[in-house]
Amino acid sequence: METSNLVRHTIIQSLIPQSTEKAAGVAIDLWERLAAQINSIVGEGGFNSLYARSLFLAQSTFPWLAAGPSPPQTDQRFTELKMSFEGQTPALALEANCLLLITFTDILASLIGESLTTRILHSAWGDEISNMAGMELKNE
């Protein structure tokens, strides 16, 4: 995967574990929290549009990514995505999720700017980002 100097990309990459058997669960958890934040700003329709577009673009690299329409129920929004992750090896699922998140946030940043997008990510994943920062400090 291409490397990037963007803080946002670094955040996403830092949140994706190297390998875990619960890759699908980890991925969906990140999406659920991100969706909650995005919904509060652009509504369900806005999120669904961004998400569908991101899936479409990511499918060129990972054709097996969920292609079906999002179910109307909000709590089942990521069911298809989870199933498609579960059908792959954890490493591949995580790599695909990383690309999907980067694609999603790339589009979002192109609409609302890099700064606001990064703030939203902090709001969505604040704890994890703080933990990561703490771990990094410990490691330093």
Added chain:
Amino acid sequence: MKKTGNGGASDAHDPLQPDGSGPHKDSLPAELENAIAYKENAVIDAETAILSREKLTTAREEAVHLRENASTLREYSVYPREKAVQAREDIAHLRETAVQVAREVDAHGREVAATSRGREIHAAERLQAVSDDHLSMLQEANAHLVIATIEAQKMAEQVQVAKEHLAHLAHHDILTALPNRLLLQDRLGQAIELARRHGRQLSVMFMDLDRFKYINDSLGHAMGDQLLQSVARRLRDCVRRSDTISRQGGDEFMLLLPTIKHAEDVALCAQKMLAALALPHRIGGHDLHISVSIGISIYPRDGQDGETLIKSADTAMYYAKENGRNTYKFFEPAMNARAIQRHSIEDGLRRALERQDFVLHYQPKINLHSGVIVGAEALIRWQHPKRGLVQPGQFVPIAEDSGLILPMGRWMLREACLQARAWLQAGLPPISVAVNISALEFGARDFLKNIRATLEDTGLEPHCLELELTESVLMQDAEPTNTLLKALSELGIKLAIDDFGTGYSSLSYLRQFPIHTLKIDQSFVSRIPGNTDDATLVSAMIHMGKCLKLRVVAKGVETPEQYAFLLAQQCDEGQGYYFGRPMVAEAFAVLLQTGILPTILRI
């Protein structure tokens, strides 16, 4: 007050009572004066009494007044007390009022405070409600903006894809997806500039599929298109990514090799392509065979610009076709003259068809055992107004490539039938006349109809006509070929396989198709009996034909040794210079009458 005592004076008889009728006093007697004095006294007394009474009354009144005063005083004293009480009451009242007011104020204050908080809460609630509404509206607006932007991105992407698709269409062939003529010319121009700058060579190959027209005409354009796609895939697999393989149109392809070191490298590439196309193409349940003729030009020796290089490669390609097809030729300057001649021939053929400048020659076929002429093969010649008699080898390939073979073949069939009929009518021995049929004619939709019409028009019996077909004509598509051959056979027409042994390698058609005759190619016959291999092959072909109940004819018999060998092998018939060259109809009529010279037949 009414007087009630003191003298008892009565008011009823008082003469002095003042009224208008009483006497004047100066004239009143003493008694009267006494009475008057008495009365005056009485009056005084009365007045005193009255006065006393008045004094008493006054005293009484004063007493009353005093009492009243006292009472008033008391009353006055009560009032202050009352006032005091009142004041106390007032104070108490004021206190109560103050307390009340204070309480009320306090309560009011509380109420006001409570109301204020209520207002604040209410205001906050209203603000919250308004904020929620605004947030909801903002979310909705944001959602619309996001969706609209994403949709706009998608549409922009679709427009871009459409643009790229259009650009691709403009520079690529729709059928094969290969670069088209336009793109090749552009790349060739760039490659020439680079080669010029770096002092390098480049190569252009012009490729034309052999006899593609026949497949297209006989099997239909859909099959032809699939074959072109299959050929394109194979050609593409033969070249490097830096090379450009393009479809020029029809069955023509071009290859640009932008960097070459030696001409030998190009030859290797051409060989690779020929080999790649050698395997059959499996299309629509058919195994289709197609070969390609390749012409090669090299920059800078064969041309300094793209147009010249392409023209040189094209010329070399025609040269490859004339030299047996399925091969490649490098361009040589001498080919240009030949190309010019080729165009000249094509134009001349068109005029010859209009002016009927063709003539048929007939070569005898004899029964090898009896020596009797049993048939004649009609061979076309071109009576050129300036060049004289032109042999078929010089114009038939051009006629095939240009499609002129079709009207030429029909003319030939008609002429041969008319001639055979004329010989019969002239009382000459009955023979069959053989006519060569090209693949283009055989594949024509009205081929059978034309044969029937020709036989009907000329009055020739079908059994007197023999159609000679090459193996490559028969291999095109088994099912329609078989149907057509059966129809011809049912008409009574004889069918011969011409140039047997040189074409298609499958022999299954021999049992599948209603074939009557095998004509062994002269290339085998010419080397017998000296060449053991060829002798073995000829022997085998004769044996096989006889086993299959087919008549076997050996072509190209030129020597008595060949004749003897064929006779020994039980070959049925022979044809060649040894028995007779092709000749005009009149000469053939004479030969029919005289027969083959006995000296020739005596071995």
